[in-house]
Amino acid sequence: MESASIPVDAAAPVRSRTRRWLQPFAFMGAPTALLLLFFLAPMLVMAGVALDRGLLDGGPGFNLTLTNFTDVITDPLYREVALTTFEIATVAMLVQLIVAVPLAYVIAFKSGRWQLPILLFLVLADELNPMVRIYAWRMLLGREGLINEALMRIGIINHPIDALLFSQFAVTLVLSTSYLTYTVIPIYAAMKAIDGNVFEAARDLGAGWWTTTRRVLLPLIAPGIFVSLLLVYIPLFTDFASPALVGGTSGYMLGNVVNDLVLESGDLNRGAAMSIIMLALSALFAFVAYRLARINRLES
Amino acid sequence: MAGIPSPVIRPLGHRLRRRLPGFAGGLLVAFVMVVLFGPVLMLALFSFNDSSIISLPWEGFTTRWYQEAWDNGQARDAVVHSLVVASVVMVFSVVLGTLAAWGLTRLRFKGRGAVAGLNGAVLVVPWLIIGVAGLIFFSELQVPLSLETIALMHLVVTFPLVVAIVSAGLVRFQRSLEEAAIDLGANQRQMLRYVVLPQIGPSLAAASIFAFAWSFNNFEISFFTGGFEQTFPVWVFSILRQSENLPIVNAVSTVIAAAQIIAVFGAWVLIKRLTRNESGEDITGLLTGGTR
Numbered sequence: 001m002e003s004a005s006i007p008v009d010a011a012a013p014v015r016s017r018t019r020r021w022l023q024p025f026a027f028m029g030a031p032t033a034l035l036l037l038f039f040l041a042p043m044l045v046m047a048g049v050a051l052d053r054g055l056l057d058g059g060p061g062f063n064l065t066l067t068n069f070t071d072v073i074t075d076p077l078y079r080e081v082a083l084t085t086f087e088i089a090t091v092a093m094l095v096q097l098i099v100a101v102p103l104a105y106v107i108a109f110k111s112g113r114w115q116l117p118i119l120l121f122l123v124l125a126d127e128l129n130p131m132v133r134i135y136a137w138r139m140l141l142g143r144e145g146l147i148n149e150a151l152m153r154i155g156i157i158n159h160p161i162d163a164l165l166f167s168q169f170a171v172t173l174v175l176s177t178s179y180l181t182y183t184v185i186p187i188y189a190a191m192k193a194i195d196g197n198v199f200e201a202a203r204d205l206g207a208g209w210w211t212t213t214r215r216v217l218l219p220l221i222a223p224g225i226f227v228s229l230l231l232v233y234i235p236l237f238t239d240f241a242s243p244a245l246v247g248g249t250s251g252y253m254l255g256n257v258v259n260d261l262v263l264e265s266g267d268l269n270r271g272a273a274m275s276i277i278m279l280a281l282s283a284l285f286a287f288v289a290y291r292l293a294r295i296n297r298l299e300s
Numbered sequence: 301m302a303g304i305p306s307p308v309i310r311p312l313g314h315r316l317r318r319r320l321p322g323f324a325g326g327l328l329v330a331f332v333m334v335v336l337f338g339p340v341l342m343l344a345l346f347s348f349n350d351s352s353i354i355s356l357p358w359e360g361f362t363t364r365w366y367q368e369a370w371d372n373g374q375a376r377d378a379v380v381h382s383l384v385v386a387s388v389v390m391v392f393s394v395v396l397g398t399l400a401a402w403g404l405t406r407l408r409f410k411g412r413g414a415v416a417g418l419n420g421a422v423l424v425v426p427w428l429i430i431g432v433a434g435l436i437f438f439s440e441l442q443v444p445l446s447l448e449t450i451a452l453m454h455l456v457v458t459f460p461l462v463v464a465i466v467s468a469g470l471v472r473f474q475r476s477l478e479e480a481a482i483d484l485g486a487n488q489r490q491m492l493r494y495v496v497l498p499q500i501g502p503s504l505a506a507a508s509i510f511a512f513a514w515s516f517n518n519f520e521i522s523f524f525t526g527g528f529e530q531t532f533p534v535w536v537f538s539i540l541r542q543s544e545n546l547p548i549v550n551a552v553s554t555v556i557a558a559a560q561i562i563a564v565f566g567a568w569v570l571i572k573r574l575t576r577n578e579s580g581e582d583i584t585g586l587l588t589g590g591t592r
Contacts, residue, residue, distance in 0.1 A: 024407050027399045035456065039422055039457075045436055127509075128560055129516070138540070258432060268436055275428075278426070282424065
């Protein structure tokens with residue numbers, strides 16, 4: 001395995017042994033230290049703050065308590081927000097999957113020489129600044145926005161449709177377009193790995209397109225779908241810029257709760273508790289999606 | 301073949317059935333492209349409208365919003381801050397990420413699984429939560445928030461992406477080539493320079509552009525771990541929170557979007573040249589490798 005150091009071994013066994021022992025530190029030392037200091041440590045400090053009564057309620061020093069968690073969980077307003085968040089994230093995810101599976105199929109099997117350009121445009125869509133994209137939608141959807149103005153000019157409607165902006169619809173729409181690249185590419189990758197002959201075999205055996213899709217295509221791309229879920233569903237349910245800018249009061253999501261707790265009310269303890277709960281949910285979801293992706297890959 | 305009921309109709313139906321999926325596929329692609337890029341194109345179009353309200357009617361062509369944006373100190377500072385932070389983050393991420401990718405794919409050591417897991421975890425934890433954790437961490441340590449804290453936190457979330465992309469590149473190419481180079485008398489440095497680097501060149505190029513974009517586009521972490529110095533996304537956010545849509549935001553956004561389009565196409569050409577592979581198989585491998 002240590003092929004690179006074999007000749008050195010032969011030349012100077014002692015030096016090479018220390019070198020071999022030190023080598024991992026040379027490569028992994030700085031990156032790992034950075035992750036421990038500025039990823040793991042902040043997470044632990046945040047967990048500590050979430051378990052502390054806080055300066056206002058408990059005075060100085062660390063006062064262990066679970067009240068931050070119980071406060072956040074039992075608050076009926078937050079429960080309602082959690083439900084809205086679940087609804088928006090799930091609908092956005094489903095919309096993206098419904099678009100992404102056929103789109104990935106078209107790119108992988110039907111696009112010919114357009115395959116690379118289409119992929120390039122998908123990457124480009126992701127690289128465009130998210131804030132620019134959100135702003136562009138806000139401009140289109142507003143009360144005096146382009147869509148309402150255009151519809152009124154044509155004469156389809158008499159009054160602007162208010163529900164276009166500052167609504168759950170707006171957040172769902174913007175979120176659905178924000179992560180499409182990450183939904184399509186894993187599914188596309190899974191499709192590229194399929195041997196095209198299986199479709200021919202299915203057809204020869206008398207399967208229609210629906211049977212082929214359900215019994216051949218979907219099982220083969222299932223690992224890709226789970227990777228998409230892993231990459232997209234978690235950011236969807238923690239998103240905070242889109243609901244803040246196009247959501248209004250009805251599109252208020254958990255991310256906004258965290259923002260308001262931490263930055264508006266300065267309640268670091270409850271904000272930290274809320275973040276830890278969201279982190280735990282993400283971890284649970286990631287674990288399940290990862291497991292499903294693995295199991296399916298082994299089977300196929 | 302004998303079982304086909306009406307041989308006269310079949311060719312037509314057959315032709316339709318063969319054409320229709322292609323047509324529907326084209327329509328789907330067109331629809332997705334319009335939804336993804338249409339709004340940004342409209343945004344760019346209305347940055348040239350001679351009206352302070354961003355809507356119809358079209359009042360005439362002007363470039364004054366670009367002049368106003370250029371004269372707006374906050375806007376200029378925000379863009380410059382983002383460019384500086386993203387450049388620094390890109391360089392450090394590529395160096396650290398490539399080191400770690402080499403270590404994780406080519407070396408055996410205790411705790412390798414744990415380190416790999418830590419790298420992966422960073423990519424799955426939402427940026428909002430990393431941002432809040434960073435804010436709490438720095439405030440507990442009483443470190444003032446600044447561009448430096450933003451860059452540090454960006455680096456932490458970005459270099460694991462480089463690890464993922466470069467690892468995929470390292471795993472894909474055959475290690476026997478490295479062994480062959482050593483057997484033929486190359487020393488370690490020559491082996492890295494003449495065997496490994498050309499192989500992972502495209503991965504490094506892709507990783508660089510993604511690292512830059514991740515930092516440049518990052519909103520959540522910049523928002524929570526930044527002080528008074530705003531980055532571009534934070535500037536847009538704060539303007540939109542305070543007021544209605546503003547034409548100068550259109551102008552700055554158009555410039556940013558145009559630069560990003562040029563950067564992505566430039567990277568595309570560069571990677572294509574590096575792979576020297578007209579079939580493009582390597583590029584799709586590059587795109588999909590990280591997700592497998």
